[in-house]
Structures are given as C-alpha cells and as structure tokens.
Amino acid sequence: MALSETRIDQIGVQERVARLQSRSIKNDSKIEALTLALSMIDLTTLEGSDSPNKVRQLCYKATHLHENFPGLPHVAAICVYAPMIGTAKKALQGSEVKVAAVATAFPSGMTSLKTKLDEVKIAVQDGADEIDMVISRGRFLSGDYDYVAEEINKVKEACGSAHLKVILETGELVTLDNVRAASEIAMTAGADFIKTSTGKIQPAATPEVTLVMMQAIRDFYLKHGKQVGLKPAGGISKSKQAIQYLVMLRETLGQDWLKPDLFRFGASSLANDILMQIVKQNTGIYQSTAYFSID
C-alpha cells in the first residue's frame, strides 16, 4: 500500500477551520446542538487508577445525566479499559448505552499482533460492543503501511460483530498528509470509525486534523459508498468546542453524519459543561461546576 494520492494544504485547512469556527449558533439551534452533542459522547475513563466503583458511578451518570431535566438523551457509550467491561455491562443493563473498550496495548500499541488479537477477542467475549484500537505509529512512520493495514484488518476480523474504532493518534503522526494517509489505510482495512487520539498524547484532537479526517471520510464514501464514522477524542471539554465540531461535521459530511452512529466525542468533562450550558439556556443563570457531579 502506498501513501495517499491526496496532498493536504495546511494553510487551507487552517483557514477553513477558522471560517467554520466563526459561525454563531444561538438559542434554539444551540439547545439542539448541545442535546445532539450530549447524545454523541463516549463518556470516558482511562486511568491506571480506575476501579469498579468509579466505572459504576460513570455508568450511572451515563444514564442519569440530569435528574431535573427530563427528556435529555443518554450518552452514546462509555469507554473503559478491558478489565472494566463486565462491571460496565452489568451497570448499564437495560439501557441503550454501549460499552466501548480500548484494546491492542492501548495507548502505545507496542506489543505483538498475537497478543493484540487475543486482547480484542477476550474484550468482545466479555461483552464489549465497540473496540477502540490503536495503530502502530512506529511502523506507520517508518513507511510500513502494509503492516499497519494488515494489523487493522486482523483486528477487525477478531472483533466479529463488535464495531471497530481505529485510533490514529494524530499527535504522533507529525503532518496532516500523514493523517490523511492513515485515515485512508484504516478505512480501507475495515474500520467502522476512525478516531483522532488516545487522549494520552498532546496535542490530542484538534479541529485541523478532525477536518482532514472528515474530508478523508467524505472521499472514501464517494468512492466506495461506505459511511465511516469519526470520533475526535481528547481536549474537547467545552460546549463551544463541541458545537464547532458539529458545524464542521455538518459542512463537510452533511446531515447524514449528524447522529451518534457516525459521530462521537471521546471526552470526560464535556458532558458536565454541556449540561451546564443547557441549564443556563433554560434558566438564564450562569452555572457553576460545584453543582454538577465530579467526574
């Protein structure tokens, strides 16, 4: 496999992002965007210190976003490390919230293919609805694209019916050309979703890389007719940012992608900020984090 034919104009991307970010979304449209964003969140906890109780608390939050505001959607999924899948599944029983698990030696991806495949199979057996894998960035950067493609392909097989999200870790890919190429490789190899980052590396999701990935998804769809989803993750903690991402999504991929099946936010504190904004829009009173759950 060769690098993408498409070259990215970095300045062009920056200018396009700047123009899209200047949109002003107010009042009813704002409430609608915020509610939509809420339903697209993968509520995430990926810490070495995670405990079953922390995961249970997160699951409770996923299904009870704000008791005083009935009619709010639930988040799309919760995203945890593999050992927490059982706990999460049990806590989310009866709800429509999906369980996503990170696998393939997250976040570095530095282990053998066999170990990765075993990890994915066990995660799927444990009940994960979605698998978030990382690509081998070292191999990618040294030009071994075939290896990267084959690895994704094998992991996709191992996933069975579980959805596969492929994390490009754009913070380590250096250039936007690489982001474009990695997106194409991942989609061709069978990814259901492509995801910007692990959240462990800075910079995580930026509007620029997200736009490049959206364009890659659009071109892939026009060529092959398959709708691939997108998940920017890491560093999106404010409602305003979330709305800007939705504007970009609408303008690049159109109305079809404006649903949790095809777009997700990987975030932990975004949900609270959106809730604060929704309460603010309803009451007219600026809110404080002191009155929302700590997560």
Added chain:
Amino acid sequence: MNDRMDVRKTHKMFINGKFARSESDRTYNWTTPDNKDSINICHASRKDFRDSVSAAKNALSGWSARTAYNRAQIIYRCAEILEGRSAQFIEELRAQGLNTEDATEEVRQTIDLLVYYAGWADKYGQLFSSVNPVAAPYFNFTVLEATGVVAIIAPQESGLLGIIAAIAPTLVGGNTCVALISQDHPLCASSLSETLHTSDVPAGVVNLLTGFRSELIEPFSTHMEVNALLYFGENNDEITQIETNAAENVKRVSICTNQDWEDKSSLSPYAILRTQESKTTWHPIGF
C-alpha cells in the same frame, strides 16, 4: 512642540490580567462634569462578567494559598505604585469634578487604606480565630478561610477610594473579585488596572468592569460561581433584587453604605470579615 499630537488614553477594562474592551464592542459616552471633554468607556456585557468570574475562579486557589505575608507584600506594593502615580490619579479625579484639594485627599486616603489593609493580612486571623471550650475530649478551634469569588458593586459616588475600599479587604482575606466600577466615575478604572497589573497581583485576582449597574446587577447576583456579593448603595429595589437572586446559591451578601468607606473611621478589620468563612475543627485528644 505646539503641533504635537494629543496622545489620548484608551479606557479599557481589566479581565484576567489583560486590558480588554467589552466582548460586545459596546461603549458608552461619558462627559466630564464641566462638559469640556467626552470619553468612550467600555460598556460591559454579561459575557464580560462571565469571563471575569471564570478568571477569578481560576485564580482563587493560587491566591488563597499564598502566605498572608505575601498577600500583604503585594497589596503594599499597590500602595507604592499608587503613590508614584498619584499625580495622574489626582488629574483623573479632577476631571471627574473634584477640586485639587479633595482629589489629593482622596488619593492619599486611598494609599493609606491600602497600607492599612496590607498590614492586616497576617494579623486578622489571630483576631478572629478562636479556641473554643467544649465539654468533651476535643481540642476545638475555629479558623477563617476565604469565601471565594466575590462580586463587588462598587460605590457609585467614588471613582477611586470607594473601589479600593471594597477591593482591598476582599483581597487581604484571600478572595478573588470582579468589581463593577461606578458608571458616573469610571475614569480611574484603567489607571487602577495598570497599578494592579504592575503590583504583581496575579491575573484574574482582580477584574474591573465598567458599565451599567442596572444591566449587570442581575448576572452579578445570580451567577452560581459567585460566592459572595458586596453591594455599595442604598437603592432598595436593587437590594431586594440582589438578596432574592443571591438566595439561589446562598451567596453571602453584604450591603454597604457610604459610611463604610468615606472616611478614615471606616477602616476596620471587620471589613475583612465580610468575605470570610469560619471553619471549626473538632480534634480528638487522648487521655
């Protein structure tokens, strides 16, 4: 040199350690009492207030964790800088209608007030903390802590002393604040911001807004992130509005009058107590 161009000052607000215009781009036109000059003053919006509150919130942990000694140094430094720039402040007060004598007196009084409260920074704790007698095997003591983010509606009648009289005791106690400067006397706000800026007051600890009281009193009193509100004035409708709104998150409200700042007799460590919370600890003692 007669053909030299006028270098006129751009009057800005002070938000998060930066000199900012209103995000709304609004200004209001303020005319000197002698009608000889008119100046554009920033007309703050509720979003300017919101930004100031988040700046004050971010600055709170750092400022309240500083040693009392260090807070005293910084507030004393404000006095030093004000002293060095007193001519400019006298000029600005004169432009706002005071005669030279009164203007000089107000600047002096402001500087003295800063020195006075700077001195209290590491002393008010001794005065207001206590060891409490209890009939059980506990060592029971009460200490003071900063209330948090304080919204201040500064006196309408004063362009300098009133503002500092509201801010200084608040800062001494480890709080951060957002103050709305008098709509009729807004001229010192910028110079005062410059003074604070060069006195090592960390960004966000003091935020100064200029604008209309009638418009901003609602967000000042409703914002859930604000922990206390100091109101200077005697308008009963405004006081009712503030107290009703403040109940939403049980803000500590202090209603202050001109007697609380106008002359030297108003100087008191009790002014610091307006924005302090007392914390009582029950510490078990063995036999």
